[in-house]
Amino acid sequence: MTPDALQPVRDHIASRIIGQQRFVDSMLVCLLSDGHLLVEGMPGLAKTTAVKALADSIEGDFHRIQFTPDLLPSDLIGTDIYRHEKGEFEFREGPLFHNVLLADEVNRAPAKVQSALLEAMAEQQITVGQRTYPLPDLFMVLATQNPVEQEGTYHLPEAQLDRFLMQAVVTYPTRDEELLILELDASEQQRNEVVPPKRLSQQELFAIRRAVSAIYIDPKLLSYIVDLVQATRQPKLYDDALARWCRFGGSPRASIALARCARARAWLDGDEFVAPHHIQLIAPEVLRHRLLLTFEAEAEGITTDEFINRLLNLVAIP
Template identity: 85%
Template sequence: MTSSDLQAVRDHIASRIIGQQAFIDSMLVCLLSDGHLLVEGMPGLAKTTAVKALAESIEGDFHRIQFTPDLLPSDLIGTDIYRHEKGEFEFRQGPLFHNLLLADEVNRAPAKVQSALLEAMAERQITVGQKTYPLPQLFMVLATQNPVEQEGTYHLPEAQLDRFLMQAVVTYPNRDEELRILELDSEQQRHHPTPPSRRLSQAELFAMRRAVAEIYLDPRLNHYIVDLVQATRHPKLYDRDLGRWCRFGASPRASIALARCARARAWLDGETFVTPHHIQSVAPEILRHRILLTFEAEAEGVTTDAFIKRLLSLVAIP
């Protein structure tokens, strides 16, 4: 399998949304790396549309959940139903048992619902009472969230944020892209959206994941990855200001994610080995939700992305 085999998926997503190439690449990297994706952006930026387009391109079950403050854990997991004819309880599976799950506006649900999602994302299983149920082999959560400054939103727990392999940020389109969005909307009003030319089978996807795992990662780049993650925990060793701005650094999951996603990025680029550029290109999406800045940094207007950019410029490349 080669990256050209994913072209039909990329083309279908691009036919539904205009621009946002970095976001599309993040979805594909996350898919190839067998991880979950958190997507943040203001309302109306086609986050949900893009995720739906990805789901349409892949063979498997898809389900969308609109997260709201009154959502219950059983609305995700499922529940035991008593069957009078059998005289016993029977488990009815919830939406988490689908292959692709769109958790729309995930940060509008309370803590109990987030906890229910946590086991599924981390362990690929669901526990109800004394029974544990495995999830499908292909299981991916694509969660969208509005910025926490929006009314009625909650901060996601750090433990759950760490389970997301990547966090993509969707920004406003430029003027030319917005004109093309108007043209696309007019066309879709006249004609139904075109379905994908072909759907990627799960067997093909798993073969791609095996091919990604075979991409060569030099041991020196393993050291570079660890140095980057260590630098988020001890930033004052690299820069005095960085030390003032960071409260908590990234966990070892960030090191694993950097290696996995760098391999996927290299494979998408048609390369057979990972370079420092591949690591640096995926680092912002992997680190931005795993680093907690200080109040001092927020007061000075320092963003997590600015912190990561400066860190990447200071850590030595092998």
């Protein structure tokens, strides 16, 4: 399988979204790496539209659920319904049993809902009472959150943040891109029919994932990945400023995520092996939600991306 197999998916997303190439690439890397994506951005930046465009391009069921403070775990998982004619309970599946799940404003849900989502993301299964139900082979969570509006929100626990393979940050479009957005909106209003996109089958997707997992990574680059993650835990070995800024670093899951995403990035670029620039390109998305900065860093206005960029400049490339 070659990157051309994903061209219909790219074309459909490009027909709905102007710009945001890094965000689109993050969605594709997560899809090919069998991971989940956390999307952060201001309202109105087409986060939901992009996720829907991706889901429309893939064979499978899609469901969007708006997370609210009164949401219950059963609203996600499903519940047992008593069938009087049978005299027994029957399980009715919830939104988690869809292939692609958009969790809109995920940080508005309370802790019990977060824990239900955590089990699904971590184990690809859910538990109801004493029974465990497997989720589909193709199961991807794309969760959005607003970075500024904190009223009525619940902080995502670090354990759940770590289950997201990547965190994408969606920024404002440029002036030229915004003009194109207005043109796209006008053309969509005048369009009578929407032509359904050519959908990528699940068999094709799984074949692509096997091709991605076969991408070669040199042992020296595996050591480089480990050095990067180790440096988030022991920053004092590299720089005093890094040591002041970071409280907690990435876990071994971060190293695994870096290797998997680097393979997917190399495959998307049409390369047969991973190079250092593939690792550096996806490092911010893989690491930014796994680091916890100090109060001193926040007082100095240091962001996780600035910490990661400094880290990439200090850790030697083999």
